[in-house]
Amino acid sequence: MKNWFTCPLFFLLFIFTICFSHSALSQTTSDKIRLNQIGFYPNGPKTAAIITAEESSFYILNTTHTDTLFSGKLQKPVTNAISGKIVRLADFSSFHKQGTFILSIPAVGYSYPFTIKNNVHHLLAVSTLKSYYYQRASIPLISKFAGQWARAEGHPDTQILIHPSAASANHPAGTIISSSRGWYDAGDYNKYIVNSGITMGTLLSLYEDFPKYTETIHTNIPESQNAIPDLLDEILWNLRWMLTMQDAEDGGVYHKLTNASFDGMIMPDRAIKPRYVVKKNTIATLDFAAVMAQASRVFRKYPKQLPGLADSCLQSAQKAWIWAQNNPEVLYQQNLINQQNDPDITTGSYEDKSNKDEWVWAATELYVTTKDNKYYPYIKQDLDNALSIPSWNQVRTLAYYTLSRYGSTLTQTGKKDLPSIQKHITSLADNLLKDVEMQPYGTVMGKTAKDYIWGSNSLAANQGIALVYAYQITHNSRYLHYALSNLDFILGRNGTGYCYVTGSGSKSPHHPHHRPSIADGIDAPIPGLLAGGANPGQQDKCEYPTTIADECYADIDCSYATNEIAINWNAPMVYLVTALEALQRSIK
Numbered sequence: 001m002k003n004w005f006t007c008p009l010f011f012l013l014f015i016f017t018i019c020f021s022h023s024a025l026s027q028t029t030s031d032k033i034r035l036n037q038i039g040f041y042p043n044g045p046k047t048a049a050i051i052t053a054e055e056s057s058f059y060i061l062n063t064t065h066t067d068t069l070f071s072g073k074l075q076k077p078v079t080n081a082i083s084g085k086i087v088r089l090a091d092f093s094s095f096h097k098q099g100t101f102i103l104s105i106p107a108v109g110y111s112y113p114f115t116i117k118n119n120v121h122h123l124l125a126v127s128t129l130k131s132y133y134y135q136r137a138s139i140p141l142i143s144k145f146a147g148q149w150a151r152a153e154g155h156p157d158t159q160i161l162i163h164p165s166a167a168s169a170n171h172p173a174g175t176i177i178s179s180s181r182g183w184y185d186a187g188d189y190n191k192y193i194v195n196s197g198i199t200m201g202t203l204l205s206l207y208e209d210f211p212k213y214t215e216t217i218h219t220n221i222p223e224s225q226n227a228i229p230d231l232l233d234e235i236l237w238n239l240r241w242m243l244t245m246q247d248a249e250d251g252g253v254y255h256k257l258t259n260a261s262f263d264g265m266i267m268p269d270r271a272i273k274p275r276y277v278v279k280k281n282t283i284a285t286l287d288f289a290a291v292m293a294q295a296s297r298v299f300r301k302y303p304k305q306l307p308g309l310a311d312s313c314l315q316s317a318q319k320a321w322i323w324a325q326n327n328p329e330v331l332y333q334q335n336l337i338n339q340q341n342d343p344d345i346t347t348g349s350y351e352d353k354s355n356k357d358e359w360v361w362a363a364t365e366l367y368v369t370t371k372d373n374k375y376y377p378y379i380k381q382d383l384d385n386a387l388s389i390p391s392w393n394q395v396r397t398l399a400y401y402t403l404s405r406y407g408s409t410l411t412q413t414g415k416k417d418l419p420s421i422q423k424h425i426t427s428l429a430d431n432l433l434k435d436v437e438m439q440p441y442g443t444v445m446g447k448t449a450k451d452y453i454w455g456s457n458s459l460a461a462n463q464g465i466a467l468v469y470a471y472q473i474t475h476n477s478r479y480l481h482y483a484l485s486n487l488d489f490i491l492g493r494n495g496t497g498y499c500y501v502t503g504s505g506s507k508s509p510h511h512p513h514h515r516p517s518i519a520d521g522i523d524a525p526i527p528g529l530l531a532g533g534a535n536p537g538q539q540d541k542c543e544y545p546t547t548i549a550d551e552c553y554a555d556i557d558c559s560y561a562t563n564e565i566a567i568n569w570n571a572p573m574v575y576l577v578t579a580l581e582a583l584q585r586s587i588k
């Protein structure tokens with residue numbers, strides 16, 4: 001047998017390998033350089049955060065490392081109060097050249113590649129919206145639209161049982177109703193009205209705030225060829241399900257459509273346990289009223305394509321409002337329900353103790369849609385309290401966003417309060433910007449360890465949205481600049497160095513806690529999904545590398561505390577990236 005070393009071809013290969021491994025040894029890609037792994041706008045802010053105490057220059061190189069195109073000095077060191085790590089920022093905002101580059105610091109290494117160009121986040125806007133198509137119940141995903149993630153239909157949901165907790169004289173326990181469509185809520189296959197509420201409100205608001213740009217977003221879904229924007233087609237999939245969750249007789253809305261207990265890690269078509277609609281309650285009914293009132297405004301634009309839908313939505317909203325008025329304090333309390341009924345329901349409870357914010361939100365959407373002052377007292381009574389970043393159980397700020405958006409068309413009653421309403425939004429944003437310059441990563445997100453809640457990345461996105469609204473009100477570009485800082489946070493400038501959207505960037509989650517991604521036998525996770533993000537709570541008892549709040553993240557499918565996905569987390573992600581793209585193009 002011939003010695004391989006004597007073969008000229010192998011010899012060349014050997015020399016080639018030596019040369020390249022030498023270059024790789026001298027400087028390699030370093031996880032200590034944290035930046036938006038997708039990229040930057042030519043005229044926008046551009047910042048990387050480097051985990052280093054050393055003073056140094058930094059360089060922007062082309063991807064073959066043969067040209068140095070820009071250089072600068074790292075800023076003064078800042079100690080991360082959460083982790084104790086020392087961080088320096090590299091600001092290359094004055095580098096405007098378009099192309100794909102890397103950032104280099106001789107003693108640290110190379111960054112992941114990033115691109116500078118106009119519309120650099122457009123594909124992210126498309127993929128994060130497209131993720132809802134992959135969450136659809138009651139439809140097979142075919143390869144023409146789903147690519148390698150094509151799968152059989154899951155959950156037709158045409159034979160849903162009325163759970164004893166939801167029984168009424170006309171619908172005794174065990175009655176069968178049909179409740180098709182909708183999106184799977186998260187990593188599981190159940191469908192929850194409360195969490196659909198904020199998700200739909202956020203996505204409908206995105207359309208209302210940026211109709212022109214959102215109309216240009218094509219997600220390659222079965223409805224892409226119709227005359228309705230794909231964002232609204234996707235919203236319709238869940239809206240039509242939500243409409244079936246109202247008891248048509250009295251207007252009350254069921255809390256959720258669910259199995260009695262969670263499925264294993266199986267594909268949706270294999271998940272065939274009986275499903276139930278569970279207890280009608282005030283908060284679910286008010287969330288439903290808000291969504292339907294808002295949807296009525298939005299779909300009023302499409303009378304030909306969707307005849308009667310806007311009217312149906314408004315009637316459903318008004319009926320729900322009346323039910324809530326007649327049943328103002330009905331809570332969803334899963335343990336109590338399980339003590340009194342069988343089977344026990346152990347899936348996500350979405351229990352919310354306070355309905356004060358849901359009254360404001362539902363009243364607002366009904367007021368803005370109908371211009372009927374009878375809803376206004378519900379808004380007025382809460383007008384003196386400061387706002388907070390929205391979450392599934394705190395939706396009051398969504399109301400203020402809507403009031404601000406429709407400021408010029410409010411009735412005289414509402415118009416008088418508009419300055420105060422908008423001041424609440426800018427005050428919320430100003431609080432976010434307080435001390436932001438002193439932050440190790442230069443981002444609004446992460447000023448305190450308390451930001452690292454379950455689903456922390458959705459907090460980052462919702463903070464960004466508050467800043468976008470403040471910008472829309474004031475046109476002060478500082479708000480926009482820092483909205484972008486939170487997008488950078490989600491895409492890599494953070495305590496873990498992850499770009500938290502599946503299928504995006506160089507280092508992104510591969511093992512989300514998401515049943516289809518786990519069970520489909522395909523290596524790549526379903527794209528466009530935002531992982532929950534760093535959360536030191538470790539509620540799932542999985543193995544984590546650390547307990548440090550901004551680093552406590554594990555890309556393992558066990559981790560529902562940091563690596564699950566959810567429709568109410570993806571929605572602010574879609575909003576933030578899409579709004580920033582629209583504003584960058586000056587298209588509203």
Ligand SMILES: [Ca+2]
Nearest residue numbers: 223224228230
């Ligand atoms: Ca369409």
Ligand SMILES: [Ca+2]
Nearest residue numbers: 354357393394
């Ligand atoms: Ca609430």
